[in-house]
Structure formats: structure tokens, C-alpha cells
Amino acid sequence: MANDEDDIIIAVPRSRPGEVMSRFAVTPYPAWAFTSALALTFPRANAMKGYYPRSLSCAGFGSVIAFGGYMIHDNDVINGAGFTSAWSILYLLVNGRKAITQLKPWPAFLSMFALGNATLYGREFFFPNSDRTKV
Incomplete structure (x- = not known):
């Protein structure tokens, strides 16, 4: 015997990719993911002499961008977004060219992550x- 409740179909509206990405802009997760990627880079950068980004760069930019994610988490979305965006651009200015010319996939991935x-x-x-901006 079938219930009427079993026949209910819920229609979920499809959202555009721009809408999905804009929802991520009010969360700290992209900033914290980039910080985690920089933290994973730290041991390798510490062990190899000619490796970019350097360990100081990983630690510095990682901690500052993590703080920007915390600002967003603390409901200061506009200032946290500006802070994180500015420091991501600074990361690209400091490490972008060397990451691309080094021809290694992980530094290039980090630069693309910073650009994103x-x-x-x-x-x-x-x-x-x-x-x-309303969380």
C-alpha cells in the first residue's frame, strides 16, 4: 500500500556557477584552504634550498590570510574580504613569477589558488x- 507522501517530488532550483561562487565569498573556507595549502608547503620549502615559496613566505602569508578568514568568520565580511584579497595579491606579487618559471606543479597551483x-x-x-554579505 503506497502512501501519498512517497509520491512527493521536491524540485530544487538550479543555481548559476556565479551564484555558487559568490556564496563562498562570504565564508572563510577558501582563505583557510589556501592557508592549509601553504602549511603543507612549509616542510618542503624548509628542506630544499632553491624551492619557492620560501618557508618564511609560507608562514607569513599563511598566518595573515588565516587572520583574514577569521575576520570573515567573525561576521566582518567586507573588511575580511578586502584584507584577504589584498594579501592574496601581495602573495602573487612576491611569489607568482618564481612559481611559474620554476615549472613545478605545486608552486603554480599555489599561485592559481591565490589568484582565485x-x-x-x-x-x-x-x-x-x-x-x-548576510551570513
Whole structure:
């Protein structure tokens, strides 16, 4: 015997990729993921002489970007997004060229991750939307 409740179909509206990405801009997770990637790089950068990014760069940028994620987590979305975007751009200025010319996949991945964070959080900072910033 079938219930009427078994026949109910729930329609979930599809969202555009831009909407999905803009939801990530109000969370600290992309910043903390980049910090984790930098923390994973620290042992290798410490062991190898000519490896970029350097261990000091990993520790410094990782801690600052983690703080930016904490600002977003503490409901200061606009300032946290601007802070994280600015420091991601600074990471690219310091380590971007060496990461690309080194021809190793992990440093290039870190640079692309920083570019993604700079774009994601920069969009939130420069073009805030009142619906997105409400957590």
C-alpha cells in the first residue's frame, strides 16, 4: 500500500556557477584552504634550498590570510574580504613569477589558488551585494 507522501517530488532550483561562487565569498573556507595549502608547503620549502615559496613566505602569508578568514568568520565580511584579497595579491606579487618559471606543479597551483582567492574576495569587497554579505 503506497502512501501519498512517497509520491512527493521536491524540485530544487538550479543555481548559476556565479551564484555558487559568490556564496563562498562570504565564508572563510577558501582563505583557510589556501592557508592549509601553504602549511603543507612549509616542510618542503624548509628542506630544499632553491624551492619557492620560501618557508618564511609560507608562514607569513599563511598566518595573515588565516587572520583574514577569521575576520570573515567573525561576521566582518567586507573588511575580511578586502584584507584577504589584498594579501592574496601581495602573495602573487612576491611569489607568482618564481612559481611559474620554476615549472613545478605545486608552486603554480599555489599561485592559481591565490589568484582565485584574490578574485573571489576582491569581487565581494569591490562589488558588495547586501544579500550575499548576510551570513
